[in-house]
Amino acid sequence: MAYRIDDVFSALADQNRREILLMLTDKKMTVNSIAENFKISRPAISKHLKVLLNTNLVSSGQKGRERYYQLNVEPLKQVRDWLKFYDKFWDTKLNSLKNYLEEE
């Protein structure tokens, strides 16, 4: 599934979704077991899970009659890549400075 870094940051910007991700770092969970830890409603949890699924931060699987949710680290690598973004950013800017000054 395709996802953009902006969407990942957007998904991470919500406190409840971060809490859900934290829970999922240790184990797979069902929507009910996740909801037990929250004051907000089960449908609200499902909505948050949908956002996390859309950004691939979470994946789900069926086990018998139960649907489990688990953390997916792949998009988090993009957060690490934030530094790589700036690395490239400065390469581009300094190059553009050099060109600007040398082409006068």
Place this chain on the structure above:
Amino acid sequence: MGPIEKKITVNAPVNRVWEALTNPTEIQKWMMMSTNFEPKTGKDFTFQAEASKEWDGVFKCSVKEVVKNKKLSYTWDTAFINAETLVEFNLAEKGNKTELSLVHSGWDKMAANQEQTKKSHSEGWDLRFVQKLKEVVESLKPVSR
């Protein structure tokens, strides 16, 4: 997270490079639009990049150090960083050329600042999450550069 470090040699005298770094009209030519930059310590200013749905495109900066033809530094903050990172330019005269080095540091503040954010319960990532994230990310393969 260590600093980002760059070094280039520009075929222009040091005062010319300094001008490009400190004159708003010139900054715009190679960097980004800044309408309120002044090379004065303590001066708050902004860079404006193209905004998107999730990001206002604004970099909030504040001038830290100004040593004409030698050194310029400013803080650097934007959404998703939520911390004052530091951008430092150092200039060295090499005959008619200039050696320009850049250091962008302070990335660890990103995590440190989250503690305050957590206390205030305002927007931002909480410390526990950032720490966990760090663990997860560090358990992955190192970044290839």
